[in-house]
Amino acid sequence: MASETIRTAPAASLRSRLPVNWLGLLPFAAFALLFLILPTMKIVIGAFQTPDGSFTFANVANLNTPSIRAAYWISIRISVASALLGCAIGFAMSAAVVLGGLPRVIRGPLLTFSGVASNFAGVPLAFAFLATLGPVGLVTVFLRTQLGIDLRLLGFNLLSFWGLTITYLFFQIPLMILIITPALDGLKREWREAAEVLGATGVQYWRMVALPILFPSLLGTFALLFANAFGAVATAIALTGSSLSIAPILLFAQIRGDVLGDPHLGYALAFGMIVITGIANGIYIWLRARSERWLK
């Protein structure tokens, strides 16, 4: 349909040509509008509406209860912890392979495996960790029977802050490896040599040359990992049932059965999630613009 309109474009005058070209984007724009932007707008608007449609701040204000505050707080902590650890460990593994002088044959398989592991999220991931660190899991049993270490006596529980964080790392670390490896490849050998010629130590090279160059990609990945963990529902539900109330689980229960008794509170909950991932990405965009300014 759109292409028919466009075929007549060369005949049209130059002024009307530009809008006609933009018509080719119509199918994509319609899709994005209907199934991405409007649904999100609906949530945002609904968060500020009473059931009969008038404007209110009451829904958002109603979020300020101890249980909902606690749910957001633990969600944010899990997301920050798993994003930070994911960045750090992923960086270490990637740096080990790219800069650590390991044989190059390791690279390909590591990247392929990262592709697999970063997509191995959701329900099966929870099963894998239950079978490993759960009450009768492989590692739990091994530590208890062979080494006499009882994880439960030590206070470790898979259905907790640390349990979820450790589980989320399974898709966070590989994502970091996939994104940061090309960036580490981009570090030119000459930069290091130049720094060394000028008398820089290894630490100085990293602090004053390499890290500032990598800063935008590191930040971007952190924001991405944060949003990734913050929106993860399936893993958490399969792992904990609903015994650990984190923000997405609360929203899930709210959509399923209106447990909070107020449908517009659901909008507010979802709006809160958009705001938090939005802030994370806003900070990223801002810092990136700043760091690129002095990188030039």
Added chain:
Amino acid sequence: MRRLWAWGALFLGLLYFVLPLIGMTEFSLKMRRGEYSFDAYAKVLGDPRFQETFSYSVAMALFTIAFGVLLVVPTAYWVRLKVPRARPWIEFVTLLPLVIPAIVIVFGYIRLYNTSSWLPLTGTATGTNVLLMFGYATLALPYMYRAVDTGLRTIDVATLTEAAQSLGAGWGTILARIILPNVLVAVLSGAFLTFAIVIGEFTMAALLNRPAFGPYMQLLGANRAYEPAALAVISFSITWLCMGLIQIVSRLAPKPPSQPN
């Protein structure tokens, strides 16, 4: 010294990844007391609910891939050819699904397309299936668009189009017989990734109440001990297979000479 550090970091990291894989595999084999057996797998594969939900999700994945290709390839092509100014905007939109959690998007669907709305998609099973497919297409959009756009970068879109046009080809012919074959490897990579995402997706299917594989796995996980581990092994193999296929198609493909952007 540096190499020792590198080996250490790599080894510790890999240990973290290998243990859960061993754990789930070992657990899935333990159903029969005292010996390893494939009982859990036999149970799962013989379950009619498994067969139904799995084939439902496979069908959904195939529809999502078909729709995604039809949407993304012409758009990415058109942007490169005619409206490069729109590129930052399109890229921004395709990255949105990574920022807006899936649960929020599907919540919007439920409220926007419910039975009393202007487009009551959730009123019928077919309508809900279509809605779910659009949802999956949204989730896969960042990966699909990136893959296709990277593929288009390696060919000279403008020259190919002009050559085809001077031989009398219309837009449909250009897309189907010139552009698509040239970016086939990229499209296939995006397709396999889409498959891996859709096959185990839980949140959207569960909230739209469709009998997909993800909600089935969750239900089984809440009620059984050994079968979930077997399911985890099966899903991991599917993900692995998809990624393996991406590697294979990109390695088999003839490398086109790279073009300046």
